[in-house]
Amino acid sequence: MTIDKIFHASVVLKSIIRPTPLAQAYRIAPDCDLYLKPENLQKTGSFKLRGSGYKIAMLSDEEKAKGVIACSAGNHAQGVALAASKCGIKSLICLPDSAPISKVEATKNYGADVCLVEGVYDDAYQKALELRDEMGYTFVHPFDDENVIAGQGTIGLEIVNEMDDVDAVIVPIGGGGLISGIAYAIKSIRPSIKVYGVQASGAPSMYNSIQHGTIETLSSVSTIADGIAVKKPGDITFDMINKYVDDIALVTEDEIAASILALIERQKMIAEGAGAVSVAAAMFNKFPIQGKKVVSLVSGGNIDVTSLNRVIERGLMKSGRTATLLIELVDKPGQLMEVSRIIAQCGGNVTRIYHERSGDTESINGCHLRVSLETRNYDHVQEIVRALKNEGFRLV
DSSP: OOHHHHHHHHHHGGGTSOOOOOEEOOSSSTTSEEEEEEGGGSGGGBTHHHHHHHHHHTSOHHHHHHOEEEEOSSHHHHHHHHHHHHHTOOEEEEEETTSOHHHHHHHHHTTOEEEEESSSHHHHHHHHHHHHHHHOOEEOOSSSSHHHHHHHHHHHHHHHHHOTTOOEEEEEOSSSHHHHHHHHHHHHHOTTSEEEEEEETTOOHHHHHHHHTSOOOOSOOOOSOGGGOOSSOOHHHHHHHHHHOOEEEEEOHHHHHHHHHHHHHHHOOOOOHHHHHHHHHHHTTOSSOTTOEEEEEEOBOOOOHHHHHHHHHHHHHHTTSEEEEEEEEESSTTHHHHHHHHHHHTTOEEEEEEEESOSOOSSTTEEEEEEEEEOSSHHHHHHHHHHHHHTTOEEO
16 A cells, blocks of 8 residues: 555545545534544445445456446445446446345445345355356455555545644444545545544454454444444455554444434434444443544445434433333323423423333332323423422332
8 A cells, every 4th residue: 555556545546536525513512523434325325335336447448348247235235236347347236135125225226236145244255256256246345455545544535634733533334345445545645643443343344353462353343333244354454454544433222323323413424334333432422532633434324214313312311311200100180281291391302102010019099100201401300300309209
């Protein structure tokens, strides 16, 4: 890898990619001055077009004639499909059968043939290698390839060119190609800028590998951030991250959901789980960025709309915007009215009530009332809880 290769990639990609200027994020991470690099607004909805676009542009005529094959959880698939279509060559994409339908259909719409493989990304990877050897395709790796990494590194150039006084850049990590390119570019130009990586706690392959000093393979992965659900990091990316990345942190599923919700509400921006982990890291203080000028890379926006409602519900719970209280009552007239009065006086909004006479209550005449509320934040929830207790109600 050289910085010249990344500069060359930035020239080659000008006719392929869409500009994604930085956007200041208000009230998402109040402890720092946060900006977003919105690659979710990129063509195909993800940064992946950069790496695949540069890789395919650098193929020989002989390689282009054979066509290309790739494996992906979705975003790399779309990048390869579009880049191949622009070059007029055939592409075959192996996707895990768990990939969102929206990503599968989008890949087909960009001109690729699709092969669904049972399992996760790593299973699709093995199938792609088999078909490569059998059919003679040129394989386009999603992250462990120098040209792919160089293409992703153009993001680092753009960030430094647009904001030369940035203190830290936070980047999602799956296989590691994105952060490898960005970290190499930034550290080559401005070594003082911190580059931090983020993984989902349900898929910590690079985090574990860096912590233990050797590449490790997870037995399984489970996260809403399907775009970074990778069991094993790349060899090239492991070495580059070891050398150029300052620290890696993990974020939970609830933190990811809360960051997706915050982006929707405060930035009017849709991010997929993998794209939101960098924002979650800033929101929940995973790195020492207090008072710093920080860029979080929103790497993709291809979230499955059928799962968005569940993600928003989790985000509301994590942010204290919804709450469910289980209250033990004496089963007599007027109790529900009193509970409703107290909640209303505190400014809470009741969305659901369930009354059950059977159950384990202290009083033989007791019953349970389950109340779901819309609230402002955790402090508001505690205000309502205190008011109910002060009126003599017992919260289970």
